[in-house]
Amino acid sequence: xxxxxxxxxxxxxxxxxxxxxxxxxxxxxxxxxxxxxxxxxxxxxxxxxxxxxxxxxxxxxxxxxxxxxxxxxxxxxxxxxxxxxxxxxxxxxxxxxxxxxxxxxxxxxxxx
Amino acid sequence: xxxxxxxxxxxxxxxxxxxxxxxxxxxxxxxxxxxxxxxxxxxxxxxxxxxxxxxxxxxxxxxxxxxxxxxxxxxxxxxxxxxxxxxxxxxxxxxxxxxxxxxxxxxxxxxx
Numbered sequence: 236x237x238x239x240x241x242x243x244x245x246x247x248x249x250x251x252x253x254x255x256x257x258x259x260x261x262x263x264x265x266x267x268x269x270x271x272x273x274x275x276x277x278x279x280x281x282x283x284x285x286x287x288x289x290x291x292x293x294x295x296x297x298x299x300x301x302x303x304x305x306x307x308x309x310x311x312x313x314x315x316x317x318x319x320x321x322x323x324x325x326x327x328x329x330x331x332x333x334x335x336x337x338x339x340x341x342x343x344x345x346x347x
Numbered sequence: 348x349x350x351x352x353x354x355x356x357x358x359x360x361x362x363x364x365x366x367x368x369x370x371x372x373x374x375x376x377x378x379x380x381x382x383x384x385x386x387x388x389x390x391x392x393x394x395x396x397x398x399x400x401x402x403x404x405x406x407x408x409x410x411x412x413x414x415x416x417x418x419x420x421x422x423x424x425x426x427x428x429x430x431x432x433x434x435x436x437x438x439x440x441x442x443x444x445x446x447x448x449x450x451x452x453x454x455x456x457x458x459x
Binding site: 237239268270275276277278279280283321323331333334335337338339340 | 353390403449
């Protein structure tokens with residue numbers, strides 16, 4: 236079992252819909268990252284969070300440390316949001332926090 | 348600030364050739380990390396370097412792979428005698444300390 240599990244694997248939505256992508260992890264973490272990867276493109280860091288909630292434009296990320304669960308929400312989705320969304324756990328194991336453990340990603344397709 | 352620059356974006360090598368992948372970190376960033384994304388798999392940590400030092404190479408295959416980050420110039424990931432299984436996307440990230448990662452656009456290596 237992967238230490239970081241994402242669901243769903245694939246998600247198709249209509250423009251304007253509210254999107255939720257989930258991430259569960261089994262390791263102790265110092266932070267949880269959400270990343271965006273466009274097909275054939277690079278990786279963009281969206282959020283790094285260790286507690287609570289962060290918001291940037293139409294994107295909201297939340298984390299529940301006790302439940303070891305994080306969610307990424309997209310409000311009023313748009314076709315340009317179509318991408319792979321990846322969560323990554325930054326472990327809190329003494330000095331090796333750079334060894335991010337990545338989920339396999341959620342492929343989001345937003346249709347006009 | 349140009350961000351993390353990786354080149355080439357795409358690299359095709361025949362089996363047995365050498366592949367050199369370059370990563371120039373963001374200005375002011377002295378920590379560089381390499382990750383590999385195999386087809387249908389999540390990203391995996393390979394190596395963590397600071398200027399002139401390999402800090403952790405526990406994710407690197409034991410043979411044919413090496414990395415360096417010289418005092419001057421970009422970080423280099425070198426794969427000798429490439430095989431088909433080396434075909435993947437290779438991403439580097441940099442940070443000013445061991446937090447706050449900025450990712451590059453990746454190099455897509457295809458071994459034919």
